[in-house]
Amino acid sequence: MEGKLRSVGIHQASGWVEAVLDKLVFTNIPPGMPSDTADNTVLYVGEQIVLDKLRRKHGEIPQKYTPLSGDQVVIQPTSSMGLGVFAKRNFEPGDLVVCERPLLVIAADIYSDPSLAARGLNTNYLINLRQLGTILKSANSHFLRANRDAFADLSKDYALDPVADILIKDHFPELYILSCNGFKTRNDSQMFGVYKDYRVVPRVASRINHSCSPNAIYYFDEATFTFNVVATRKIEASSEISLMYCALEVPRVHRHDSLRCYNIDPCRCVACETSDKEGSDRRRKMIKDIQSDTALVERLADLSLAELLRIQQAVEEEGLHYLAVYPWCCN
Numbered sequence: 001m002e003g004k005l006r007s008v009g010i011h012q013a014s015g016w017v018e019a020v021l022d023k024l025v026f027t028n029i030p031p032g033m034p035s036d037t038a039d040n041t042v043l044y045v046g047e048q049i050v051l052d053k054l055r056r057k058h059g060e061i062p063q064k065y066t067p068l069s070g071d072q073v074v075i076q077p078t079s080s081m082g083l084g085v086f087a088k089r090n091f092e093p094g095d096l097v098v099c100e101r102p103l104l105v106i107a108a109d110i111y112s113d114p115s116l117a118a119r120g121l122n123t124n125y126l127i128n129l130r131q132l133g134t135i136l137k138s139a140n141s142h143f144l145r146a147n148r149d150a151f152a153d154l155s156k157d158y159a160l161d162p163v164a165d166i167l168i169k170d171h172f173p174e175l176y177i178l179s180c181n182g183f184k185t186r187n188d189s190q191m192f193g194v195y196k197d198y199r200v201v202p203r204v205a206s207r208i209n210h211s212c213s214p215n216a217i218y219y220f221d222e223a224t225f226t227f228n229v230v231a232t233r234k235i236e237a238s239s240e241i242s243l244m245y246c247a248l249e250v251p252r253v254h255r256h257d258s259l260r261c262y263n264i265d266p267c268r269c270v271a272c273e274t275s276d277k278e279g280s281d282r283r284r285k286m287i288k289d290i291q292s293d294t295a296l297v298e299r300l301a302d303l304s305l306a307e308l309l310r311i312q313q314a315v316e317e318e319g320l321h322y323l324a325v326y327p328w329c330c331n
């Protein structure tokens, strides 16, 4: 079986290289100013039309940004989750915790290119993975040296699927780095060209672990090409910064199912290690029901103070302060 897949893969991949790889741009942004250090440079892999679109929209890209001073966060070992990112000072809700040029921005669904479909080249999950792996190998050779080393050093703790893990992992470690550390750009991003699924691999924020009660959210700013992490609640100096890797308004067992691909089994976050399971599941279900009930969301202003307080308390107990429903209840 392995031999058959391999030979199909090689045949398909060579047609694919002509069809797609040649039309991708690999651009270090900002492009090669003498003053640019590697940590101010993003390798963008995607289509030229996307770059042109961003230039039209923002004037020039990347626009200047103000890097945060070095006394915000520090990367340190955790007790049970490998490395983590810790606050070096107190943060208030809304404070910028990390603002950095990421290592890589890449269209991760390159195999969905319509020109491949027309030529019957994107037919098989494993072949698609090999195609993306081939692109990532090319990306590797375009990194500035320091960024290549930083990328290679990131966690590969990810399971794609049992067959792929046996056939591909040793050949395409970059695929696992992307899967483990790649954050989706937001759905309303203007970056879209042919591809829809842009991933951003940050250098510092890749070390941020998952929590089911996260204290921060992230966004990618395409004008400055920066990856930003913002506190959603108070974070005290020396506590760990956390993000969410999966939907959180679902029962713990569903969260754990979604986290298994990150080899997070069990989840070591404070919420899972300490909270009462049934009570937590009940509160999250209540929050989910409210969120999905658009009529109720529109009527929030009409709810009694007691009802609003109940929602507010549930959100706070579960640490889901980032949800849109939270400020509505507090106001």
Ligand SMILES: C[S@@+](CC[C@H](N)C(=O)[O-])C[C@H]1O[C@@H](n2cnc3c(N)ncnc32)[C@H](O)[C@@H]1O
Pocket (backbone or CB within 6 Å): 080, 081, 082, 083, 084, 154, 155, 157, 158, 180, 181, 206, 207, 208, 209, 210, 211, 262, 263, 264, 265, 266, 267, 268, 269
């Ligand atoms: C994006 S990396 C985060 C940084 C990572 N700890 C490191 O040392 O590079 C994701 C990996 O961190 C670990 N991890 C993150 N959150 C975790 C959690 N809540 N429980 C257990 N392990 C976690 C898992 O190994 C996961 O695959």
